[in-house]
Amino acid sequence: MSRGDSQPPDFAAAELARFSDRVGFLTLTGKEIKRFWSVLGQTVTAPVITALLYLLVFAQAMQGRAPVYPGVSYTAFLVPGLVMMTVIQNAFANSSSSLTQSKIMGNLVFLLMAPLGAWEWFAAYVVAALVRAALVATVMLTATLFFVRLPLHAPLALLAMFLLAGASLAVLGLIAGIVASKFDHLAAFTNFIITPLSFLSGVFYSVHALPRFWFLASHLNPFFYMIDGFRYGFFGQADVPILLSLAWVAGFLALVSAICLWMLMTGYKLRR
Amino acid sequence: MNTLVPDALSIDGVHKSFGTVQALDGISFAIRRGEFFGLLGPNGAGKSTLINIVAGLIRPDQGRVAVLGHDTVRDWRSARRLIGVVPQELVFDPFFKVVDMLRIQAGYYGCGREVWPWIDEMLVRLDLENKRNASMRALSGGMKRRVLIAQALVHRPPVVILDEPTAGVDVELRRTLWSFLRELHARGTTVVLTTHYLEEAQDLCERIAIIDRGRVRVIETTTQLLDRHPFRFLRLKLGNGGVLPESLRPLVSDEKNGVTELRLERGKHPISGVFAALRTAGLDIEDVHTREPDLEDIFIELTGEHAVAGRVAG
Numbered sequence: 001m002s003r004g005d006s007q008p009p010d011f012a013a014a015e016l017a018r019f020s021d022r023v024g025f026l027t028l029t030g031k032e033i034k035r036f037w038s039v040l041g042q043t044v045t046a047p048v049i050t051a052l053l054y055l056l057v058f059a060q061a062m063q064g065r066a067p068v069y070p071g072v073s074y075t076a077f078l079v080p081g082l083v084m085m086t087v088i089q090n091a092f093a094n095s096s097s098s099l100t101q102s103k104i105m106g107n108l109v110f111l112l113m114a115p116l117g118a119w120e121w122f123a124a125y126v127v128a129a130l131v132r133a134a135l136v137a138t139v140m141l142t143a144t145l146f147f148v149r150l151p152l153h154a155p156l157a158l159l160a161m162f163l164l165a166g167a168s169l170a171v172l173g174l175i176a177g178i179v180a181s182k183f184d185h186l187a188a189f190t191n192f193i194i195t196p197l198s199f200l201s202g203v204f205y206s207v208h209a210l211p212r213f214w215f216l217a218s219h220l221n222p223f224f225y226m227i228d229g230f231r232y233g234f235f236g237q238a239d240v241p242i243l244l245s246l247a248w249v250a251g252f253l254a255l256v257s258a259i260c261l262w263m264l265m266t267g268y269k270l271r272r
Numbered sequence: 273m274n275t276l277v278p279d280a281l282s283i284d285g286v287h288k289s290f291g292t293v294q295a296l297d298g299i300s301f302a303i304r305r306g307e308f309f310g311l312l313g314p315n316g317a318g319k320s321t322l323i324n325i326v327a328g329l330i331r332p333d334q335g336r337v338a339v340l341g342h343d344t345v346r347d348w349r350s351a352r353r354l355i356g357v358v359p360q361e362l363v364f365d366p367f368f369k370v371v372d373m374l375r376i377q378a379g380y381y382g383c384g385r386e387v388w389p390w391i392d393e394m395l396v397r398l399d400l401e402n403k404r405n406a407s408m409r410a411l412s413g414g415m416k417r418r419v420l421i422a423q424a425l426v427h428r429p430p431v432v433i434l435d436e437p438t439a440g441v442d443v444e445l446r447r448t449l450w451s452f453l454r455e456l457h458a459r460g461t462t463v464v465l466t467t468h469y470l471e472e473a474q475d476l477c478e479r480i481a482i483i484d485r486g487r488v489r490v491i492e493t494t495t496q497l498l499d500r501h502p503f504r505f506l507r508l509k510l511g512n513g514g515v516l517p518e519s520l521r522p523l524v525s526d527e528k529n530g531v532t533e534l535r536l537e538r539g540k541h542p543i544s545g546v547f548a549a550l551r552t553a554g555l556d557i558e559d560v561h562t563r564e565p566d567l568e569d570i571f572i573e574l575t576g577e578h579a580v581a582g583r584v585a586g
Contacts, residue, residue, distance in 0.1 A: 115353050115380070
């Protein structure tokens with residue numbers, strides 16, 4: 001017997017009239033923040049300790065060497081680079097590990113079946129990654145107060161570079177998470193792309209100290225501009241002009257965002 | 273389809289291949305609003321592929337699907353708001369508690385605190401109240417299944433699809449779930465069910481589609497489906513070790529523990545003829561009863577699939 005004329009509850013139909021994308025975006029953002037918050041030891045404490053160990057070892061080993069920039073000690077020079085390197089690695093890890101884990105555990109279907117569009121996904125993962133990166137950066141900068149007091153030359157440039165770099169890596173993490181179908185793929189992405197590029201970006205040295213080939217090669221590495229521009233925000237000195245760094249990183253963000261949004265809109269590797 | 277009242281689900285010429293495997297080969301049918309509909313078929317028939325296309329997890333190669341008139345591709349946002357799907361796999365997010373998971377799921381659909389009372393009601397109705405603050409990873413399989421069902425219903429969709437919701441769950445949960453689904457249906461929700469248990473489909477569903485090898489083999493009301501079977505069954509236990517006459521041997525469909533089941537074609541093999549043959553042979557009948565064909569008989573006849581380990585069909 002069919003009951004074709006009976007009316008279903010109007011709740012969901014009424015929902016259609018409401019603009020609820022904002023709620024969906026905020027929910028996904030909150031969920032992603034809660035996810036990393038529930039394992040703070042792994043997502044914040046561990047990377048901060050690793051970065052501080054780098055600082056201790058390198059500051060001790062390079063003690064007494066000539067300053068990289070006039071009036072800037074090596075320890076002071078090192079701190080912004082290490083903070084930005086940690087931001088880069090954690091912004092990437094946040095979105096990539098969350099998405100890959102959801103794919104592998106199968107719970108990504110809850111998101112895929114929901115009426116959330118590419119922009120909401122994109123924005124939520126980026127904002128959550130930026131929150132984690134900001135937390136890591138704040139804890140690191142606070143901890144380094146025991147070692148060195150940094151000047152603050154251009155706070156707006158500093159903030160802009162943090163946001164552009166953090167967002168770029170969050171988006172790159174989303175791309176990696178979409179492409180990866182197992183943790184091995186993600187590890188390959190981290191070990192062969194993110195880690196080498198972040199270590200070869202002038203965290204521990206000025207690129208002017210490099211041989212010509214590596215000096216030129218460094219200028220093709222977007223992470224170099226992220227670190228150099230971030231360092232400018234503290235010292236007012238950098239290897240390349242701050243506007244060039246900002247333009248490079250903004251361009252990189254635009255490129256990876258376009259790729260990522262295309263993947264999300266077409267369902268690449270997400271919907272068969 | 274009444275153009276003023278769109279069907280709950282309209283599936284039109286859907287094709288889908290995975291490499292060289294044709295999963296769906298031009299599936300077309302409609303499910304009316306408020307129906308309790310069964311989607312049956314042997315393993316690999318294409319049921320889950322079809323459900324995943326409706327849910328937006330898989331894109332069809334050809335054809336279109338609409339939920340209450342909203343195209344699942346062109347008008348996907350509206351279509352997804354109107355549907356709730358319980359996936360077959362026991363998937364969960366290990367980072368969250370049960371109640372948090374349900375509130376998050378509601379948020380994805382644009383629902384806020386206004387659905388919290390409904391979430392509380394579902395927790396009670398699905399016997400999850402004492403697990404509301406339990407971590408998802410700490411739940412048993414049956415409990416996880418209940419949470420999956422609650423997640424699909426959290427935004428109160430008018431159309432609900434359950435992909436084998438009772439697979440591997442105990443009898444108690446099955447009964448709880450049946451009662452809950454009947455209640456939802458009574459409130460006007462369209463329910464689409466795939467199941468391994470054919471008696472479940474027979475008891476619950478008003479109309480049934482059987483699909484096989486990516487095509488719809490039949491779509492009829494459950495009553496019509498059962499009536500279309502040209503046979504009925506007669507079970508006999510003969511007294512004093514009697515042996516069935518040779519004339520009745522071709523009608524035997526089953527024989528065990530001294531009970532013989534005869535498959536009688538309606539109109540061709542009247543029961544009175546069987547009794548006459550037994551009387552002529554001088555046999556005593558110790559016990560007798562008739563059995564009307566059930567969904568499993570229809571299923572086997574249509575798909576050629578024999579049930580394994582009971583009534584497995586899905």
